[in-house]
Structure formats: structure tokens, C-alpha cells
Amino acid sequence: MALLDVVDLTVEFPTRRGVLRALDRVSFSIDAGEILGVVGESGAGKSLTGAAIVGLLERPGRVAGGQILFEGKRIDTLSAEPLRRIRGRRIGMIFQDPLTTLNPLYTIGRQLTETMQTHMRLSDSEARTKAIGWLDRVGIPAAAQRIDAYPHEFSGGQRQRVVIALALCADPVLVIADEPTTALDVSIQAQIITLLKDLTRDHGTAVMLITHDMGVIAETADRVAVMYAGRIAEIGPVAAVIRHPAHPYSDGLMASIPSLEHRVDRLRQIDGAMPRLDAIPNGCRFNPRCPRVFDRCTTEQPELLDAGATRAACWLHAHD
Amino acid sequence: MTKPAVLEAIAVSHLFDVSRPFLQRMFTREPRRMLRAVDDVSFEIAPGTTFALVGESGCGKSTIARLAVGLYEPSDGDILFENQPLSSARAQPGLRRRMNMIFQDPYASLNPRWRVSDIVSEPIRAFKIATRPNEVHARVGTLLAQVGLTIRDGEKYPHEFSGGQRQRISIARALASEPDFLVCDEPTSALDVSVQAQILNLMRDLQKRLGLTYLFISHNLAVVRHMADRLGVMYLGRIVEQGPAEAIFRTPRHPYTRLLLDAIPDLEQVGRARTPVGGELPSPIAPPPGCAFHPRCPLANDRCRVEKPAHTMAGAVQVACHAVEEGRDG
Numbered sequence: 001m002a003l004l005d006v007v008d009l010t011v012e013f014p015t016r017r018g019v020l021r022a023l024d025r026v027s028f029s030i031d032a033g034e035i036l037g038v039v040g041e042s043g044a045g046k047s048l049t050g051a052a053i054v055g056l057l058e059r060p061g062r063v064a065g066g067q068i069l070f071e072g073k074r075i076d077t078l079s080a081e082p083l084r085r086i087r088g089r090r091i092g093m094i095f096q097d098p099l100t101t102l103n104p105l106y107t108i109g110r111q112l113t114e115t116m117q118t119h120m121r122l123s124d125s126e127a128r129t130k131a132i133g134w135l136d137r138v139g140i141p142a143a144a145q146r147i148d149a150y151p152h153e154f155s156g157g158q159r160q161r162v163v164i165a166l167a168l169c170a171d172p173v174l175v176i177a178d179e180p181t182t183a184l185d186v187s188i189q190a191q192i193i194t195l196l197k198d199l200t201r202d203h204g205t206a207v208m209l210i211t212h213d214m215g216v217i218a219e220t221a222d223r224v225a226v227m228y229a230g231r232i233a234e235i236g237p238v239a240a241v242i243r244h245p246a247h248p249y250s251d252g253l254m255a256s257i258p259s260l261e262h263r264v265d266r267l268r269q270i271d272g273a274m275p276r277l278d279a280i281p282n283g284c285r286f287n288p289r290c291p292r293v294f295d296r297c298t299t300e301q302p303e304l305l306d307a308g309a310t311r312a313a314c315w316l317h318a319h320d
Numbered sequence: 321m322t323k324p325a326v327l328e329a330i331a332v333s334h335l336f337d338v339s340r341p342f343l344q345r346m347f348t349r350e351p352r353r354m355l356r357a358v359d360d361v362s363f364e365i366a367p368g369t370t371f372a373l374v375g376e377s378g379c380g381k382s383t384i385a386r387l388a389v390g391l392y393e394p395s396d397g398d399i400l401f402e403n404q405p406l407s408s409a410r411a412q413p414g415l416r417r418r419m420n421m422i423f424q425d426p427y428a429s430l431n432p433r434w435r436v437s438d439i440v441s442e443p444i445r446a447f448k449i450a451t452r453p454n455e456v457h458a459r460v461g462t463l464l465a466q467v468g469l470t471i472r473d474g475e476k477y478p479h480e481f482s483g484g485q486r487q488r489i490s491i492a493r494a495l496a497s498e499p500d501f502l503v504c505d506e507p508t509s510a511l512d513v514s515v516q517a518q519i520l521n522l523m524r525d526l527q528k529r530l531g532l533t534y535l536f537i538s539h540n541l542a543v544v545r546h547m548a549d550r551l552g553v554m555y556l557g558r559i560v561e562q563g564p565a566e567a568i569f570r571t572p573r574h575p576y577t578r579l580l581l582d583a584i585p586d587l588e589q590v591g592r593a594r595t596p597v598g599g600e601l602p603s604p605i606a607p608p609p610g611c612a613f614h615p616r617c618p619l620a621n622d623r624c625r626v627e628k629p630a631h632t633m634a635g636a637v638q639v640a641c642h643a644v645e646e647g648r649d650g
Binding site: 190254258263271 | 377484485515516520546569580582583584586588601
């Protein structure tokens with residue numbers, strides 16, 4: 001049984017001009033100890049998927065259909081209080097901007113011990129010892145002294161480590177990390193990626209890693225889901241999706257990334273832009289930009305189909 | 321060299337005053353504090369080529385971008401535009417119109433209350449390149465077509481466009497004064513990768529077609545590799561390595577360049593394990609003595625801790641590193 005099972009998740013935003021469907025029947029699963037990368041361009045719905053799973057959709061957004069099963073139990077129907085207990089204890093979260101996650105008025109030690117004591121039975125001194133242990137593990141130098149420092153006394157990279165410690169300190173089995181390295185410089189980013197990988201390996205924690213950076217996914221994830229306009233375009237093992245993408249969108253996305261290894265005269269580009277939510281085309285959402293479009297693509301919406309090593313929502317892989 | 325460099329920076333430094341207010345300094349007896357954002361930087365850009373500056377946040381690359389178009393005056397050193405001091409070149413409208421800038425954020429750099437045609441035609445009217453309304457209109461049409469938009473888009477407002485299209489508008493505006501030198505400060509950092517590819521391709525096409533010279537600023541080494549002819553790698557205000565881009569990417573010499581290249585996650589290295597470099601960027605207000613990189617450098621020795629390395633040639637590349645100079649970089 002998968003740790004997290006998302007089935008036909010649909011998220012809608014009612015507006016004055018009608019209901020916008022921001023996620024349309026998104027399905028995927030994450031196994032224990034697995035890192036699933038979720039990649040896509042801004043507005044594709046990757047952050048929304050993460051927020052919907054932990055019940056933190058911003059109003060007026062709402063889950064309009066589908067199921068979210070965590071450890072075999074539905075969590076999308078839970079009320080606020082039981083959901084809050086799962087969030088933080090069983091599911092940890094890391095967001096892009098460490099400054100908005102940390103409370104500037106509390107020392108990081110207080111924030112760590114409070115998080116642990118909310119979810120676990122620990123005495124003050126036990127919690128403090130554990131907190132120092134976590135700071136040490138995420139690579140904060142002189143953790144025993146730094147524990148009483150305030151967030152502003154840390155550099156950006158260190159703050160993000162503190163946020164990771166906060167997300168992991170209650171021993172969650174799943175971490176949802178939304179662009180955890182985007183605000184950081186590359187040398188710090190490399191440190192954070194290594195840290196995340198080590199921690200998941202040592203603790204068997206599963207990670208849903210949301211990012212727009214394909215390089216980060218390539219290095220970190222086991223499987224990857226490529227999202228486009230509120231749907232999963234392709235999902236599969238990371239090496240297969242990068243080297244032999246089966247969906248024309250993932251193919252174009254990979255080819256449009258400049259490479260460090262060799263220089264090309266022109267990058268392959270996908271013309272046009274992702275459609276806005278109020279102007280989703282009929283049939284496959286990618287069809288107006290697709291170089292391999294044919295009749296069926298403009299009328300019928302494809303579901304995920306077997307495409308060799310991956311699954312792709314593309315009629316090229318239909319065998320009926 | 322037959323043609324003079326379009327832009328030449330000679331030992332340029334730029335300091336920012338980051339002191340606390342005067343009264344506070346009086347009470348606490350604090351001295352003035354200066355931040356050396358750019359420290360002794362020299363480079364030149366040949367006509368029709370792209371010189372790229374790459375580095376992490378706070379390394380001074382955007383300050384150089386602003387110095388290069390005259391938005392800042394250098395505290396020390398000279399910047400020459402076609403062999404003339406930049407300040408006197410900017411005093412002549414004929415020369416000033418020949419340089420322009422493209423900014424990172426296409427959402428902040430376009431006036432939301434102006435129609436696109438007004439945004440693009442402003443430089444045309446300001447520099448009196450065309451004065452009659454139908455001439456201006458025709459010129460705007462050509463510019464918009466050049467960047468892949470249509471004259472009908474000129475009637476719209478910036479908010480009606482996506483990020484990539486807005487960056488096209490910025491480029492059209494930058495080209496409106498018929499410049500031959502463009503400073504591009506992180507032009508694609510705010511864009512998604514598929515759109516980034518469109519903009520980078522467009523910029524290379526325009527360079528070929530119009531013979532443009534670019535100073536290209538970016539933190540993204542892969543983008544820089546795609547665009548640059550020559551490259552400067554910056555760390556805490558200094559160019560630590562510069563030379564032909566191909567040479568630097570093939571055999572990076574400075575330990576910091578190697579660190580940067582090694583730190584970037586690359587598509588071709590699925591699931592690779594890495595040995596990350598420890599440490600963080602030091603504060604530019606109090607840079608380490610000697611070589612600013614020594615606290616993070618695996619090759620640092622006592623000399624690096626006290627003596628600032630000079631720029632020396634190593635093959636085709638100029639490097640500021642004692643270890644490279646002494647040949648102990650392996």
C-alpha cells in the first residue's frame with residue numbers, strides 16, 4: 001500500500017466569472033521512503049497539489065472532487081482539528097521562503113521544542129536536547145549555543161536548514177517540500193539537497209519535492225510527475241522521464257533547458273505559453289503548442305496511458 | 321585589435337556607504353562603514369560579442385551592470401565607451417542612445433498605466449529618431465515584429481501579457497533607440513524554462529541580425545554557457561576568473577569556479593551523489609582578509625589568508641588565485 005494515494009484530486013476556485021478548475025483529476029501515489037519530484041511551470045498547479053494534500057488551500061479554493069488517502073485513510077474529509085494533528089506530526093512541510101515559516105519573535109529553540117512538545121510527550125529538557133540534536137544534524141555549527149538565537153541572526157541558507165529541522169523534528173513519515181532551494185544560491189542549494197537526501201535515507205521519510213528546477217529533481221528524486229495546466233502530463237522514473245520523455249511537453253521542457261555539458265546554437269523552444277485557467281483548450285490542454293498534434297488531441301482529453309517506462313497523458317500512446 | 325572595445329572597465333571599484341545615521345554614529349563612536357560592492361574590476365567587451373558575469377547573490381554583478389550604463393559613477397577607476405569616458409559619452413545624446421538595459425523583472429520594469437506602443441515609442445520620441453506620428457507608429461510596428469509580437473499588441477496594457485511576452489516588450493523598448501550595446505541584468509531569471517528558451521533564442525537572433533554587443537549578467541551558469549563568448553566569474557566584488565567561456569567551462573581554474581560548476585544540479589547526472597562545499601558567502605561588509613574565498617577554499621594556505629591574489633594569466637584565462645599561480649591546484 002502506498003503511503004500517500006491521491007486519486008482524481010480536483011481543486012476549484014469559484015469566481016465572479018464562473019468556476020475555475022485549477023487541478024483536474026490529478027492522481028499519483030508516494031511510497032514510504034520515496035522522493036517524488038513534482039515539476040512544472042508557474043501556474044501548472046504543483047504548489048496547489050501540495051497545499052490541497054495538507055488541507056491548506058487558500059480560500060476560496062476548495063477540493064471539488066477526488067480522494068486523498070494517507071496511510072490508507074482519507075484525510076480530505078477530516079475536520080480542521082484531526083487534520084492539524086496529522087500535519088506537523090505525520091506530514092512535515094517546508095516552504096520556499098524560510099522567513100515566512102519562522103516566527104521572528106521566538107528563538108529557534110523555542111520553535112523547535114514547541115513543535116515537538118505539541119506532537120510528542122517530552123519534558124522540557126528532553127525536547128531541548130532533541131532540538132540541539134536536530135540543529136546539529138542539519139548542519140548548524142555550534143548548535144548548543146545557537147539554539148537560543150533568533151531567526152534574523154541566521155543566514156538564508158541556515159534559516160532554510162532550521163526550517164528543515166522544524167519540518168522533521170516530529171519524525172514525520174512524509175515531507176512536502178515546496179521549492180525548498182529556490183531562494184538560495186547554488187552552493188547553498190547543493191548543501192540543502194544533500195541534507196534532504198541523507199535525512200530521507202536515514203529516517204525512511206518520503207518526500208514530495210515540488211520545484212521548477214529540473215536539475216534539482218534529476219539529482220534528488222526517484223520518480224517525477226510533470227504537471228501542465230492543472231494536470232499530470234507524464235509520471236515515471238526520473239531517469240526515464242529525463243532521457244526518454246514520452247509526452248511532447250516533457251520532451252520540449254527537457255530540450256529547452258540549457259546544458260552545462262555542451263553548447264548548442266539554438267535551444268529548442270516550445271512556442272506560446274501555458275493557457276490561463278479561464279481559457280483551457282478542448283481536448284488535450286497542450287494541443288495548441290504541441291508539435292505532434294492530430295485530430296483526436298483537439299477533441300478528447302487523454303488520461304495517463306502506458307508509454308514504455310513512464311505513463312503519459314498523450315494520445316500518441318493510445319493503442320486502441 | 322582593429323575595432324576598439326565597445327565597453328572597457330579599467331580597475332573599477334564601487335563603494336556604498338552603509339554607515340548608520342550620523343547621530344547614532346556620534347553616540348556609539350562608530351566609524352563610517354563602506355561596502356566595497358565592486359573591487360578592482362577590469363574587463364573589455366569586443367563589438368558583437370557577449371561578455372557574461374556570473375556569481376551568487378551579493379557578488380556585485382548587478383552593481384557592474386548599473387555602472388556599465390552610467391546609473392552609478394565608479395568610486396575609483398574608469399569605464400570607457402568606445403574609448404571615451406562613459407560620463408562624457410552619456411552627455412552626448414548620440415552616444416547615450418547607443419546603450420540600453422534590460423532588467424530582470426518584466427513585471428516591475430514596464431509602466432502599468434501605459435499602452436505597449438507608448439512604452440516602446442518613448443525612446444524613439446526622446447531621442448528624436450522619428451518625429452512624425454506615422455513614422456513612429458511604423459517604427460513601433462517593426463520593433464514589435466522583431467521580438468515576435470504584432471502591432472495590434474501595441475494597443476494593449478502590460479498586464480494583458482504573460483511574463484515572457486513582457487520581457488519581449490522590454491527588449492523591444494531597449495532596441496527602440498537603435499542601440500548597439502545592451503546590458504542585460506538577469507533577463508530570464510523570472511521566467512519559466514520553456515519561456516526562457518524563447519527569450520534566449522530571440523536575444524541570440526537579434527545579436528546576429530543587428531550586431532549587438534551584450535553585457536549579460538546571470539547567476540545561472542547553464543544560461544551563461546549558452547550565451548557567453550567571454551565570461552567573468554565574480555566573488556565578493558572581484559572577478560576571480562575571466563577568459564573565453566569555452567576555456568573556463570572546459571577547464572575551470574579558480575577553486576570557486578570549480579565549486580560553482582560542481583554545485584549545479586544537471587540533468588545529465590541523474591541521482592549523482594555529491595560532496596557539497598561547506599560554508600556560506602561571507603558578508604561583503606566585512607570580507608575576509610587576503611583572498612576573500614579562503615574560508616571556503618580547499619586549497620587555502622597561510623599566504624591566501626593574508627595576501628590578496630593578483631590577476632595572473634593561466635593559459636587563455638586570467639585567474640586571481642595563489643594556488644593556481646604557484647601550481648598547487650593539481
